Amino acid sequence: MPVRYLFTTLCLLPLAMSSNAFAQDGSFPQADSVYGSGGYAQPSFGPGPQGQGQYGQGMMPQGPHGGYPNGYGPQGYSAPFPPAYGYPGNGFIDGNMPNTTYTQYPDDGGWMYADSPIEKALKNTFRHGFFRLExxxxxxEDPGNTVVGTxxxxxxxxxxxxxxxxxLVTGALxxxxxxxxxxxxxxxxxNGIRGTWGLPIFEGTLETSVFSxxxxxxxxxxxxxxxxxxxTLDGIFPLIPLDVDGxxxxxxxxxxxxxxxxTGIWGTEANYVVDAPDPNxxxxxxxxxxxxxxxFRETFSQVGVNTSAGEDPSDPAATTYTTxxxxxVNNNYYGPQVGLRAELVGKRFSLAAEPKALIGLNSYKATLSxxxxxxxxGLVSQTVxxxxxxxxxxxxVSGKVHVTQNFSIFVSWEGMWTGMVSRPYMNVDYNATTQTNPPETNLxxxxxxxxxFLQGLTVGGEVRY
Incomplete structure (x- = not known):
């Protein structure tokens, strides 16, 4: 047993002596690298050769065994440095270290630097709106069987x-x-068009539309x-009945x-639609x-041409006058309205019925000339x-097909009843009198x-964003 331990000690003693010699020299054997022969190219901070794997003279004191000084690395070792900036085999170019610059900005960057809380709220609101075009x-409703005149x-x-x-003047047939x-x-x-814009606000949706x-x-x-x-009494003429003395x-x-x-009609409305208790x-x-x-505006215009008194109606060159x-009438309806929307909502389709009622006023302007x-x-003009x-x-009543998550197409029927509307062909009292000579009209x-009643079909598309 002692002989075996003695043999092991003699084998390890040369290795320990060689390690002590390397430590005293302050270096380890270094292999060639891509950065130059003799090891890593280490940065030079002062005068001295570059790319020699050591610091320049006079810049940093060496440790006790040629390695890092105390506090910079393990005492007694001169560990190789990591690859440096620069070309292979050289240290930092011209011995300069790269600088890192830090800039500190204030929390408030000033106007237009970042979104304000209001701007953020508006962005979130607009992001979940929709636009519908129809x-x-x-x-x-037509005038129907309505006589022109009284x-x-x-x-x-x-x-x-x-x-x-x-x-009318002579009374002759x-x-x-x-x-x-x-x-x-x-x-x-x-033909017409309607656009609707919807924005989710609070616990519902604000929907604004205009049509024409x-x-x-x-x-x-x-x-x-x-x-x-x-x-000859074979002429056929257009006639307008007048109220002449009853x-x-x-x-x-x-x-x-x-x-x-x-006839021309256009309108606009804005409705706040409350969210359903269960949106799913x-x-x-x-x-x-x-x-x-x-x-709701209408104009009823009449133009008639007659032969002047004393002229022969059968003569194409006879003198004429124009009546x-x-x-x-310009009807303006306005006021608050209430309603509801009942929907069957599916993944690929939706069906809806939407009744609404306006309890408002009609400010109208009627004219006659x-x-x-x-x-x-002569010309006579009147206004009320x-x-x-x-x-x-x-x-x-509408049906909607959801083509994608953000786009739908739909078709609907809509009926609109308007009460207390004034129409121009009803507003004229065609009066005349024979008490004067010649007779006079007094419209x-x-x-x-x-x-x-307005009614018709609607087709369109809806984009949600």
Missing amino acids: YLLWDV DLSGFRNNPGALIPATD IGQGVVQNLDTISLKDN LQTNTSSIVGGVQIPSGTG SNALLSFDRSYQATLR AFFQVRPMIGFRYMN TIDSS DQNVLEGE TDTTFGPILDLQ RLNPRFTDA
């Missing part, structure tokens, strides 16, 4: 019938005529058959007659409250401005009210 194809003799009951025509009726006026198939229908223009043309010769007399046009009705429920009911404005009668109703009469009760009932503006 094409409208709507009908407006009907005291029941002409409405037999539209299109030929009746004897007399000269001049032929036959047809009382003009608006039953061929059509206000159907009006194209101006519809529809006319009637009174057929004229000019008499074949002087004294009975009907007929105003005739022996050259031409045309009546035109122009299949059936949801969401009440709403808001404000609506709608403009104009223009009546217009006429000239040469009888030859030689007033405010009355103006209700609107609206019902929309009066007398606003009347009825209801009108």
Whole structure:
């Protein structure tokens, strides 16, 4: 046993002596590297050769055994440094260390430097809104079987019938005529557009929309058959019945007659729609409250051409005069409205019904101007401005297909009933008197009210963002 321990001690003694010699030299054997022969290229901080794997002279004292000084590394070792900046084999270029610069900014960078709390809230709100664009194809209620003039003799009951025509001034029979009726006026198939913008706020959604229908223009043309010769009573003329001292007399046009009705409608509304108690429920009911404005404007224009007194109606070169009668109304509905939205909400489709009611006012302006109703009469203009009760009932039924998470297409039917609307063809009292010589007309503006129904189809798309 002692012999074995002695043999082991003799084998380890040379290794220990060689390690002590390397430590006294202050270096270890170093292999060539890609940074240059003789080890790593270590930075030089002062005068002295670069790329020699040691610090320059006079910059940093060496440790007791040629390694790091006390506090910089393990005492007694001269460990190799990590690769330095610079080209292989050299230390830092020109002996310069890279500098790191730190800049401290204040918490508040000033105006426009960062979003304010209000800006952040607005961004979050707008990020979850939606925009809907719709094409409208709507009908407006026609005048229907309505006589142009003051009907005291029941002409409405037999539209299109030929009746004897007399000269209003002389009372002489001049032929036959047809009382003009608006039953061929059509206000159907009006193109329109509606845009709706929705923003989630509080516990609901603020939805603002605006719509407009194209101006519809529809006319009637009174057929004229000019008499074949002087004294012949085979002429056929357009007729307008007048109230002459309590009975009907007929105003005739022996050259031409045309009546035109122009209708334009637009409106806007803003509604706050309350969120459903369970937004994930299949059936949801969401009440709403808001404000609506709608403009319903119409103009009824009549132009007739007659032969002057003493002229032969059958003579194409006879002197004529032109009669104009223009009546217009501008209805402005406004006020608060309430309603609800009942929905069946699925992943790929939704069905909804949305009734709304406006309990508001109608501020209207009606005008009437006429000239040469009888030859030689000057221009007379009248205006009435007033405010009355103006209700609107609206019902929309829609189906929606969710194409993607952010886009849907839909189709709907909408009906809108407007009450207490004034229409221009109803507002004229066609009066005249034979108590003067010659007789005189005295057309009066007398606003009347009825209801009108708008209805039609809607198709469009909705983008959620």
